[in-house]
Amino acid sequence: MGDSLNIEVDGAIAVLTMNRPDKRNAMSDGLLAEIDAFFRAPKDGVRVAVLHGAGGHFCAGLDLSEHVARDAEGTLHHSRGWHDVMDRVQGSGLPVVSALTGAVIGGGLELATSTHVRVAEPDCIFQLPEGRRGIFVGGGATVRVGRILGADRMTEMMLTGRKYGTDDAVSMGLAHYAVGAGEALPRAMEIAAQIAGNAPLSNYMMIQGIARIHDMARSDGLFVESLCAALAQTSPDAVEGLAAFLEKRAPQFR
Ligand code: 1HE
Numbered sequence: 476m477g478d479s480l481n482i483e484v485d486g487a488i489a490v491l492t493m494n495r496p497d498k499r500n501a502m503s504d505g506l507l508a509e510i511d512a513f514f515r516a517p518k519d520g521v522r523v524a525v526l527h528g529a530g531g532h533f534c535a536g537l538d539l540s541e542h543v544a545r546d547a548e549g550t551l552h553h554s555r556g557w558h559d560v561m562d563r564v565q566g567s568g569l570p571v572v573s574a575l576t577g578a579v580i581g582g583g584l585e586l587a588t589s590t591h592v593r594v595a596e597p598d599c600i601f602q603l604p605e606g607r608r609g610i611f612v613g614g615g616a617t618v619r620v621g622r623i624l625g626a627d628r629m630t631e632m633m634l635t636g637r638k639y640g641t642d643d644a645v646s647m648g649l650a651h652y653a654v655g656a657g658e659a660l661p662r663a664m665e666i667a668a669q670i671a672g673n674a675p676l677s678n679y680m681m682i683q684g685i686a687r688i689h690d691m692a693r694s695d696g697l698f699v700e701s702l703c704a705a706l707a708q709t710s711p712d713a714v715e716g717l718a719a720f721l722e723k724r725a726p727q728f729r
Pocket of ligand 1: 497498499501502532535536537538539540554557578580581582583604605608611612613614
């Protein structure tokens with residue numbers, strides 16, 4: 476594989492560092508493929524991934540220098556390829572915590588909103604500037620950003636190309652935690668460790684279940700919730716988790 480993504484495993488946590496700082500971690504096809512490869516086959520023992528960018532920026536979106544050469548058919552397949560990778564980031568079964576700094580722009584915001592917990596430093600720029608580039612989003616923003624902000628607010632965000640800062644992003648749900656300068660990665664690691672201490676099947680159900688149920692009709696969603704509960708509540712980890720609570724001790728999950 477290439478060298479656009481560094482992967483370091485620290486116990487149950489894999490730290491993924493996008494490493495194209497001179498291009499503000501713009502998403503090349505190579506970087507996308509390396510992210511995909513990690514989530515296709517996470518290393519044994521890894522329970523949570525932390526994703527961040529080297530050099531002060533999370534990701535400046537699609538690598539525009541690669542974009543210009545594509546025709547319509549190529550762009551269609553490229554967009555569908557992004558959808559596959561973003562779905563894999565969101566749905567591999569691993570919880571993903573992102574540490575956001577600097578640019579969280581275009582495809583960078585699409586990537587960030589595929590992660591489950593987003594921790595943002597004060598210098599973040601959340602933007603969908605596709606209108607200014609004469610293009611449209613293609614990495615899943617209409618679904619993920621649109622569902623966080625609502626169609627109305629996302630339309631306004633794209634039409635005006637406005638830049639949201641971290642406090643606004645947290646208040647709208649684009650990020651979950653606002654932290655100080657230099658604190659996103661350490662805080663993301665703490666959150667990842669906390670998530671890694673949950674029962675694996677509970678984490679799996681949260682990741683696989685909640686987003687899917689959101690796409691369902693109400694009665695279907697409630698039925699699937701009961702199925703998830705039936706699996707989780709009858710697992711060995713449920714016995715341990717409930718016993719640990721009653722015995723006033725920390726649970727020891729598988
Ligand atoms: C890039 C990219 C990129 C930077 N593709 N090369 N995304 C954008 O429209 C965002 C474009 N980038 C920016 O607005 C700015 O670069 C930043 C605000 C992120 C950073 O500004 P700054 O002043 O720190 O850096 P810079 O001087 O603008 O850029 C440094 C280098 O990174 C420069 O290359 P160099 O060879 O001249 O040094 C830039 O060209 C390069 N660079 N961003 C390629 N995105 C699935 S569809 C998704 C559609 C989208 O994502 S559209 C939004 C694309």
